[in-house]
Amino acid sequence: MNNYDVVMGIEIHCELKTKTKCFSSAPNTFGEKPNSQTSAIDCGFPGTLPAINQAVIVSAVQTCSGLNMNIDTLVRFDRKSYFYPDLPKGYQITQFYHPIGRNGYLKILVDEQPFTVEFERLHIEEDTAKQIHHHGETLLDYNRAGIPLLEIVTKPVFTTSNQVVAYINALRQLLIHLKVSDAKMNEGSLRCDINISLKAAGSEVLGTKVEIKNLNSTNNITLAINDEIIRQSQILDNKQKVLLETRRFDEKNGKTILMRSKENNIDYKYFPEPNIFPIQLDEKWVKTIIKNLPELPKALEERLEKQYKLNKADINILLDKIEILNIFEETVKINNLPIPTVKCLLGLVQAYFNSNNINIENTKLTPGNLAELVVLINDQKINDKQSKELLTIIMTNNEKSPNVLIKTLGMSLISDGQVLTDILLPLLTEYESTTILYEDKPERVMKFFMGQLMKITKGSANPQIAQEILKKLLDNYKP
Structure with a gap:
């Protein structure tokens, strides 16, 4: 391995959580009945005309700003032509020639050391339908067709899987706190493609690039990168040529597998999208969007440490779980107990969520009830068993507060x-x-x-x- 330098660039496809799709009024949803959230526009029926969703432009501007990119205020779209079952129109509306964002950067930490991710571009495009392979057949769910995407492309600045994973985690936090995406890799709203090549150590000449498609977890990203580095190094050690390929990662055997070769470049016949005229964004409007950005992860991390004296490990969990962060801050406003509150949330409450496979939106937990529960635990008025019983009740019924419940149920510790x-x-x-x-x-x-x-x-x-x-x-x- 010492004979080669690793060079990697990352492409992220991020689904936006707008109410409607990119170019139609069809709902932008997840998990609904297949083919129930479709539109004639997204399916390319004759006579239909796309119209850009303004919320998509806002999300793109916010993300460009968060990634310190230069923003092109003249928004233009292109048509990418190709025929594939998951592309109902036979083409995709994207921004090939004129991405809305260019040349940004994001400062992160990798193994506690500073690292700067450099970006080439960010562009808007629409998602394709979802293919479902079942008993030798391929089924198509067009609910996903037309969902707005941001494609975020880095420059080839990565050399290790640790750097890539740290970047993915930092980007996820940014997208979540910008509120433009839920960035759930397991649901496909954040998908990662890795371009990886090896070159002779110290050489300026890049090696042949291999693309690994649709990685859906940081663990798989690490395994795929490490396996591909070994595969390419063995090819080079044997004095053979690495071929230009697209590969996928097979979780069962932990190996990257060939999807298709790229001996001939595909001609997508890009040309300006004729049904969407260029849109000149108002400079004041763009500045207003940027001015009103939510608190971003770096500033938030510093505030949580300073204001609540939380440790970095707990802060990092809160940054990843914005719904837990929100109830934490609302609860502390009531009980003024930041350390016991975060301990309760990341311990007792999170254990309840995990064991019941739910999240906070599926419960009746309120900052008021949680604040009382934390006080009871902190003042040692209830034990671990009683706190779990109380939590189970207030998760499903908020009619009585914990203070009322311990009297009704005779829950109190003998402290005399x-x-x-x-x-x-x-x-x-x-x-x-x-x-x-x-x-x-x-x-x-x-x-x-x-x-x-x-x-x-x-x-x-x-x-x-x-x-x-x-x-x-x-x-x-x-x-």
């Missing part, structure tokens, strides 16, 4: 020192043979008596207070 002492003293006498082992095996003895206490109180004894009292009793116990 005298009450706990009155329970523990008879236990020490009853199990005197265990008590006398305390000096030699303090942890074992403490654990035994805490277990007995929890059995008697049915888990309602405050563990921290009980342990303090038990230790004092054992330290001073005289048979």
Whole structure:
């Protein structure tokens, strides 16, 4: 491997979450019944005319600004002609000659070291239909046809899979916080193509480029890159030529597999889209869009650290989960407990989401109820078991607050020192043979008596207070 330098560029296709499609009024949705969200315009019926969705232009301008690109305020579209089952019109409307954004950059961290991603272009285009391969047949779902895409193309600046994964994660966070896309790789709203080549170490002459299509997770990206580097290096070691190819990654065997060769360049017969005239954007309007951008990840990270004293690991999770971040900030406005709140959200609450395979939108959790729950946990008024029971209730029913529920259900920890002492003293006498082992095996003895206490109180004894009292009793116990 030391004989070769790796050179990679990344192409990202990002689906925008506008209400309607790119050039029609058909709904932009995910997961609906196949072929139920279609339009005569997106299917290219004779006599139909496309019209650009203004929200798509806004999203493109926002993303260009977030990536520090030069924005072309004269918006022009081109027609890319090719015949394929997932392209109902026989052509795709895109921006081949005049991308809306050029020559940007994004500063990220790779293994805690600064790294700058350089961009070649960003352009708007429409998505194709979805192919579903089933029992030897290919089915087509045209719901996806016409959904607006941003294609974001980097310059060949990457040399390792770590750099690529760090970039994908940073870009996802940016797109999510710009609110232009949900950027869910598992749902196909963010798809990654990697162009990778090897060249002789130190050489200025680039090697033959191989494209790996439609990678849908950072884990697969890492595996695909590493496998392709090995494959190409072995070819070069054997004094053979790397062929110009498009490949895909096979998850089952962890290998890249040939899709098609590119010996002859495809002639897409690009020409200006005749049905959409050039659109001159108003400079003031563009500046207003940029001025009103949401808080971007870098600034947000700095604010969360400064304002709430959160650690970087927790901040990074919040940046990835904007819905959790939103309820975190709303909850802290109420209880002023940032550290306990983030601990509850990323622990107890996230565990509930994972076990039930849902997200916050599918629950009745509110900042008010969560704020009360965090206070109860933080003040040790309920134990772990009780907190889980309360959470389950408020996730599905917000008619009663946690403070009301603990009274209704009789959920409260015994924190009265005298009450706990009155329970523990008879236990020490009853199990005197265990008590006398305390000096030699303090942890074992403490654990035994805490277990007995929890059995008697049915888990309602405050563990921290009980342990303090038990230790004092054992330290001073005289048979």
